[in-house]
Amino acid sequence: MHHNNQLSSFSTSTQASNDLDLSTKTCVPCNSKEMKPMTEDAAHSLIPQVSEWNLVNEGGSLKLTRSWKVKSFNKGLEFFRVIADLAEAQGHHPDLHLVGWNNVTIEIWTHSVGGLTENDFILAAKINELNVHGLLRKKASD
Numbered sequence: 001m002h003h004n005n006q007l008s009s010f011s012t013s014t015q016a017s018n019d020l021d022l023s024t025k026t027c028v029p030c031n032s033k034e035m036k037p038m039t040e041d042a043a044h045s046l047i048p049q050v051s052e053w054n055l056v057n058e059g060g061s062l063k064l065t066r067s068w069k070v071k072s073f074n075k076g077l078e079f080f081r082v083i084a085d086l087a088e089a090q091g092h093h094p095d096l097h098l099v100g101w102n103n104v105t106i107e108i109w110t111h112s113v114g115g116l117t118e119n120d121f122i123l124a125a126k127i128n129e130l131n132v133h134g135l136l137r138k139k140a141s142d
């Protein structure tokens, strides 16, 4: 497994700077007819830069998902407000779910292309950088 260890330490050392790169980019308008969803291979190669997010295939469309547990229903809505301000600033909008009073799930995909574009990874990286700590449950089991 020596070879694999070398590969993974390489990928870890590049991850920090790539993650920074992605979160400092800006979403572009996604109404262009040339915009196409990325391949599953391309999505797999970007996922290490937003490793908190899951890559899922929903009926043939790739999406990014991430879940959190919030302290209360109202904190969930505050969380959505923070996300909404980012989404409006970027002109790119996630699907927001608040289920079972304190479970927040965000799905990100580009509706207009029916799959993932770099915009989705940029938004995911920017969401990762938000300070939402005060809104979240301390333990997943709470």
Ligand SMILES: C[C@H](O)[C@H](O)[C@H]1CNC2=NC(N)=NC(=O)C2=N1
Pocket: 028, 029, 030, 031, 091, 092, 093, 094, 108, 109, 110, 111, 112, 113
């Ligand atoms: C022009 C503008 O980029 C489009 O209307 C945007 C708005 N926000 C969007 N957000 C997402 N996630 N997918 C879209 O296709 C989309 N379209």
